[in-house]
Amino acid sequence: MRGARSGVSYVVSVAIISMVTIALGLFLWGITAGWAGVSAFDMVKETNKGVAQQRSLLVVEFVDMRNRVVWVSNPGKVDLVILSCMVYPKNSNPPPREFREVKRVAASMKMSYPLSSSECAFPGSLDPAQPYVVEIYAIASTIYNPANVVENIQWAIVVRSDA
Amino acid sequence: MVLAIVFTVILPLVILSQHTYGIFLNESNSRRIFDADRLSEFLDVNISQDPQTLQLTLIVSNQGPIHVNVVRVWAIDVDRQASIPTSEACLRSSDTSYIMSLPPGMNGSVAVQQCVQGFTGVVQFLAVTERGRIFSSEKIRLANGQVVDFVYPFTLTVSIINMKKGRWYEVIVEPLDDGKVSPRKFTHKATAANENVTVAFGAFAGRYRVSLYENGRLVQLGEYNPKVIYVPEIRRRKLLSHARPHTLPTGPDRNT
Numbered sequence: 001m002r003g004a005r006s007g008v009s010y011v012v013s014v015a016i017i018s019m020v021t022i023a024l025g026l027f028l029w030g031i032t033a034g035w036a037g038v039s040a041f042d043m044v045k046e047t048n049k050g051v052a053q054q055r056s057l058l059v060v061e062f063v064d065m066r067n068r069v070v071w072v073s074n075p076g077k078v079d080l081v082i083l084s085c086m087v088y089p090k091n092s093n094p095p096p097r098e099f100r101e102v103k104r105v106a107a108s109m110k111m112s113y114p115l116s117s118s119e120c121a122f123p124g125s126l127d128p129a130q131p132y133v134v135e136i137y138a139i140a141s142t143i144y145n146p147a148n149v150v151e152n153i154q155w156a157i158v159v160r161s162d163a
Numbered sequence: 164m165v166l167a168i169v170f171t172v173i174l175p176l177v178i179l180s181q182h183t184y185g186i187f188l189n190e191s192n193s194r195r196i197f198d199a200d201r202l203s204e205f206l207d208v209n210i211s212q213d214p215q216t217l218q219l220t221l222i223v224s225n226q227g228p229i230h231v232n233v234v235r236v237w238a239i240d241v242d243r244q245a246s247i248p249t250s251e252a253c254l255r256s257s258d259t260s261y262i263m264s265l266p267p268g269m270n271g272s273v274a275v276q277q278c279v280q281g282f283t284g285v286v287q288f289l290a291v292t293e294r295g296r297i298f299s300s301e302k303i304r305l306a307n308g309q310v311v312d313f314v315y316p317f318t319l320t321v322s323i324i325n326m327k328k329g330r331w332y333e334v335i336v337e338p339l340d341d342g343k344v345s346p347r348k349f350t351h352k353a354t355a356a357n358e359n360v361t362v363a364f365g366a367f368a369g370r371y372r373v374s375l376y377e378n379g380r381l382v383q384l385g386e387y388n389p390k391v392i393y394v395p396e397i398r399r400r401k402l403l404s405h406a407r408p409h410t411l412p413t414g415p416d417r418n419t
Contacts, residue, residue, distance in 0.1 A: 029168050
């Protein structure tokens with residue numbers, strides 16, 4: 001009769017259950033740690049972008065209508081990459097924007113930077129007596145990603161100024 | 164196991180989250196302070212002309228509560244919306260010093276005659292601060308780099324009649340004392356025979372010598388050319404009321 005009631009010993013069953021429990025725990029730990037790592041990485045990245053945006057500042061000093069030059073300077077704390085620049089009449093809708101790396105502007109008020117007509121879109125004819133708007137998109141160079149235009153625009157600052 | 168996960172994963176994540184949030188808040192606060200400082204900047208920019216040398220000077224007064232550094236001065240041709248004399252800012256700070264460094268309440272001045280030398284038109288100066296604010300002066304009209312005075316209390320008119328066709332005529336008005344006149348010279352070429360022209364000169368009170376030249380020679384008109392004229396100063400008459408004026412006693416022996 002004793003031979004008919006053979007089965008897994010108590011020690012073995014405890015060992016198996018423990019191993020399964022430990023494996024599940026390690027799996028859960030791994031999942032949680034992975035999620036936490038990804039979250040931490042994203043959090044640091046987003047914070048960096050937010051900080052870079054807070055440090056970004058661009059000023060349009062003067063728009064030279066005769067020579068078609070927009071003079072800008074950077075009183076902020078981080079170097080900027082100009083992504084788009086356009087001048088358009090104040091009473092009209094802005095023309096379609098084209099985003100590309102136009103110019104880098106160092107974070108120093110010791111210099112002002114010219115954006116010529118090849119770097120900034122001007123209307124065909126300019127009347128100095130009419131009001132115009134200058135619109136510039138710029139992004140901090142620390143978070144600038146040349147491969148991802150959409151991401152750049154998301155974190156860019158926009159400067160609109162009367163000319 | 165749950166405790167292990169809490170202490171090794173969740174808790175560090177919460178701490179990191181708080182830390183990054185603190186960094187962002189710190190930066191955001193720093194930017195807010197910077198923006199408040201920028202908005203506190205207040206400069207009064209005025210143009211002055213030396214009466215002796217006729218040189219233009221920009222006088223900048225810091226009316227705000229914080230220290231302001233001026234890093235650039237632009238001279239703008241208002242009519243054409245272009246910078247003068249070149250396409251760049253007229254005055255720029257060097258690597259080691261600012262154009263002006265103004266504590267609160269302080270005034271500073273900088274010579275800007277070189278910016279407008281020989282320029283004719285309406286000019287305006289822009290002062291750019293280190294925090295990126297731009298303050299503008301009033302617009303003034305210049306002729307050949309000098310201020311044109313528009314507000315003259317008197318108008319002196321000179322008529323030239325019966326001019327000869329093709330000849331050049333020149334009227335020169337010279338102040339003989341403290342008088343001031345603008346313009347001092349008028350030149351005209353007669354395009355028809357017996358042409359007449361009347362010229363207006365803005366003038367202050369004073370004595371002036373008016374001379375007429377024809378092709379560079381003084382026109383012989385006897386005592387009328389050159390002619391010394393006197394522009395009197397207008398004194399306002401005191402308007403008396405209908406009531407009899409009162410006489411106040413000046414001493415004890417006088418009756419009222």
